[in-house]
Amino acid sequence: MYENRVILGFLKNVIDYLENQIIGFAKEIVEVENIPESIVAQLPNTHALTGKCVYVYYKGVVDRFSEKKDILEEIYYRYEKILKCIPEDIYGLPKLTNTFKQIYHYRICYECMAKWFETGDYTFDHLNYLFKLKTLSRIFEYYCLIKIQNAIALCGFILQDSDRIIYDVEDDSENINNQYIFEGNGYEITLLYEPSIWIDRSNVCTNLYSTGYNFIKSKWNDRWTPDFVLKISGNYKDYYYILDAKYSNFYNVKRRYIPALVLKYGTQIASKDKFFSDVIGIGAIYPSKEDKIYYFKKNAINSLKHSLPQYFSLTIVDGDVGTQILKEQIEKLFKVVDILEEECENIDSSKKEMSLNNFEIEHEKIENEPKTEVEKKEKNDSLNINVSGKNCFYYAKNICLCQKKPCTVINAPCKHYIPKKSRELLKEDSCRNLIQYVKRNKPNGRVECSISGLPGCIGAEQCKFYLKKNVHK
Numbered sequence: 001m002y003e004n005r006v007i008l009g010f011l012k013n014v015i016d017y018l019e020n021q022i023i024g025f026a027k028e029i030v031e032v033e034n035i036p037e038s039i040v041a042q043l044p045n046t047h048a049l050t051g052k053c054v055y056v057y058y059k060g061v062v063d064r065f066s067e068k069k070d071i072l073e074e075i076y077y078r079y080e081k082i083l084k085c086i087p088e089d090i091y092g093l094p095k096l097t098n099t100f101k102q103i104y105h106y107r108i109c110y111e112c113m114a115k116w117f118e119t120g121d122y123t124f125d126h127l128n129y130l131f132k133l134k135t136l137s138r139i140f141e142y143y144c145l146i147k148i149q150n151a152i153a154l155c156g157f158i159l160q161d162s163d164r165i166i167y168d169v170e171d172d173s174e175n176i177n178n179q180y181i182f183e184g185n186g187y188e189i190t191l192l193y194e195p196s197i198w199i200d201r202s203n204v205c206t207n208l209y210s211t212g213y214n215f216i217k218s219k220w221n222d223r224w225t226p227d228f229v230l231k232i233s234g235n236y237k238d239y240y241y242i243l244d245a246k247y248s249n250f251y252n253v254k255r256r257y258i259p260a261l262v263l264k265y266g267t268q269i270a271s272k273d274k275f276f277s278d279v280i281g282i283g284a285i286y287p288s289k290e291d292k293i294y295y296f297k298k299n300a301i302n303s304l305k306h307s308l309p310q311y312f313s314l315t316i317v318d319g320d321v322g323t324q325i326l327k328e329q330i331e332k333l334f335k336v337v338d339i340l341e342e343e344c345e346n347i348d349s350s351k352k353e354m355s356l357n358n359f360e361i362e363h364e365k366i367e368n369e370p371k372t373e374v375e376k377k378e379k380n381d382s383l384n385i386n387v388s389g390k391n392c393f394y395y396a397k398n399i400c401l402c403q404k405k406p407c408t409v410i411n412a413p414c415k416h417y418i419p420k421k422s423r424e425l426l427k428e429d430s431c432r433n434l435i436q437y438v439k440r441n442k443p444n445g446r447v448e449c450s451i452s453g454l455p456g457c458i459g460a461e462q463c464k465f466y467l468k469k470n471v472h473k
Helices: 002-033 051-083 098-102 102-117 132-154 249-265 321-369 370-382
Strands: 158-163 179-184 188-191 208-210 226-231 238-247 269-271 279-287 292-293 310-318 410-412 434-439 442-449
Touching: 002 051, 002 098, 002 102, 002 208, 051 370, 098 102, 098 370, 132 179, 132 188, 132 310, 132 321, 188 208, 226 321, 238 249, 249 269, 249 310, 249 410, 279 321, 310 321
Parallel strands: 238 279, 279 310
Antiparallel strands: 158 179, 179 188, 188 226, 208 269, 226 238, 292 310, 434 442
């Protein structure tokens, strides 16, 4: 009888499914157990799902699935003994026959099959199987964050500062530093963890913005949030690598994730005031036991210059050996920046050589202008010089002290700009924000602004945070 064969086939299908799930979760448990204690110790204490929590959760799921599998196997053997037929191989909802329609018990069985094949989740407390992917992915992101920092340090860069930037107060649930600044080898490296790249504003630490349209979902969005942005600041410009951590395998990365990353970050991220984006590479990081970097662009004609941005996948290998391997792969990314900086230097040298021929003519014109015109020209020229806000006398903690707002000046003119070394900080104590340090009840000469953290005051007239001290008679 067809219906009996289908019922047996359905039970066998569910039992096989549970067996595969138990095997899969058992493998995940082994992977969680193998996460080094040194990595677990560096995870944020405030994160709700540490490796131990995931381990306990998986053990509970395996126990529940094993229990249900045993029950279904007992039911299967009883039905097989009573029905005396060979199970039908079914991989989807079977045909709705009159027997399934009219006989109550068969109809109940058919409804079970319909719910199973339509939702993939029936009589198992509606467990969210994707939950394991979410938690393991989060732990893998932290693991990659630590690995990338260590690899950058091995490349000869020294960590100068780490801080937590709040991009959106409502979404800020992670109490973890998300900005790491390294210096060395003539570059400043900024590693950003989950930065928001907005459609309607740029961030203080990057010149990137989203152009807004999500081609994957065919709708507009307000931001992109990649896992990592690696900013390399050279002598001539900034360069960006965008990386996403994927707790998956190479097949899924190649088939599913890389196309999505290219559509999101390769076509929908731009650089402010520029025709072309400063993003020079987009990559996916995934765990593996083998060192592998795979590029998704070919140079079959042996072009002297490779197409940018690069699209690539990169493996993370466990242990100190893995960190050394990652260091070598990151050095390859930095090598691209070296080539681009060298080209900028050659272009700059050519421009200087061309302008040298006109220097004497321009100089002679300026000498012949009246003094007032020369002063006016110098003033106008100073307003057109591109500067960086970080090098300004009024800059502190990403804030412009003389405007009382975030400083967003990156390679752009600013009328308030004054070089840091052009003035000395004042030690006056007329402001309530200025802290006077004492030793043995006597001032030791050391002061600190509680707002900016600077060892002095930029001046009461210039500082918008200035608070006059109360004078008590």
